[in-house]
Amino acid sequence: MKILLMKFRNIGDVLLLSPVIKNLKLAYPNSTIDVALNSGTKEMMTLNPNVNNIIIYDRGKIKSFNILKRVLEEIKFALKIRINKYDIVVNTTEGDRGTQIALLSDAKIKIGYKNHKNRLLKNVFTHNLPSQELRHTLEMNLDVLRVLNLPIKEKKVEIFWSKEDEKRVDKLLACKKFIHVHPVSRWLFKCLNDKIVASIIDYCEIELKIRVVLTSAPIKQELDRISSILKLCKSEPVNLSGKLTLKQTACLNKKADFFIGVDTAIMHISAANDIPVLAFFGPSGADHWGPWDNDMMKSGYTTRRGFRSMGKHKVIQENWDCIPCGKDGCNGTKISDCLMSLDMNFIEKNIKEMTNG
Secondary structure, three states, X not given: OEEEEEEOOOHHHHHOOHHHHHHHHHHOOOOEEEXXXXXXXXXXXXXXXXXXXXXEEOHHHHHOOOHHHHHHHHHHHHHHHHHOOOOEEEEOOOOHHHHHHHHHHOOOEEEEOOOOOOHHHOOOOOEEOOOOOOOXXXXXXXXXXXXXXXXXXXXXXXXXXXXXHHHHHHHHOOXXXXXXXXXXXXXXXXXXXXXXXXXXXXXXXXXOOOEEEEOOOOOHHHHHHHHXXXXXXXXXXXXXXXXOOHHHHHHHHHOOOEEEEEOOHHHHHHHHOOOOEEEEOOOOOHHHHOOOOOOOOOOOOOOOOOOEEEOOEEEEOOOOOOOOOOOOXXXXXXXXXXXXXXXXXXXXXXXXXXXXX
């Protein structure tokens, strides 16, 4: 049995695919399971013992070509998949690319979301996946098992790293007890007010006397944001921003007491590591994207906004009627007002509870 799962989305989306892969392997222990992903996301699947091959779609490179070459590259990519002769091909997200690849794959079983807009792609799939509605993205991914009438034996998100990653982290990390804070996102509209982040860091360092370790991606806008936050701090947290790969950040996170951050892939990595999460949500919905507790089989995010929890994880979000709006900031500013003036007393209360827990 040869199976291909396609997830042409971002880092966090790819990580949340791991429970599907594990359950497919449990159902078909002798199967070969491959994944097709966007470039820049493969670290969420490398070293996963249930994944045989990772096929990368270099979206940025292909988009840079002229129209003719772009079409040729798309066809070449689809033919590369067809040659593998998969028995089951799954497009785990809505979109024409995955549907077109499924069409050309020659697989007997094709699973995906029905395309109602394109008449040529309308009836590609032998099994149609239901819409997400108010369900968590992890549950939506598991619909693959449901349409195949396969049992869902666990709902654990997993990430793996190497011994070399472990050595790199141990070399940089001097403290054993710490709170991992990752306050930035490449989408700046998901970020908190810098003053709030600085206050959180100072509360942990000065009041609770627990070290804070800061991380960010090695990109200018995130490093600049970290620099701005540090200028507002009275304390001196450990700053490893830009110094770690994604795998190394995951390894570092596993050593933390708990995690504080915004709606990013690092938040999902922390939940996968079974490290308690205190997450701040603005325009996005925790019902779809909240940190998943690996010890639970049912989502705890049953309302659309406000403070919520799932097992060991907590989500702080305003209870405004406009939330979740799904917009990139308010009035085109790339700044979300709902993340600018959160109640610091409430934040401190929850940090203290998690520290004591």
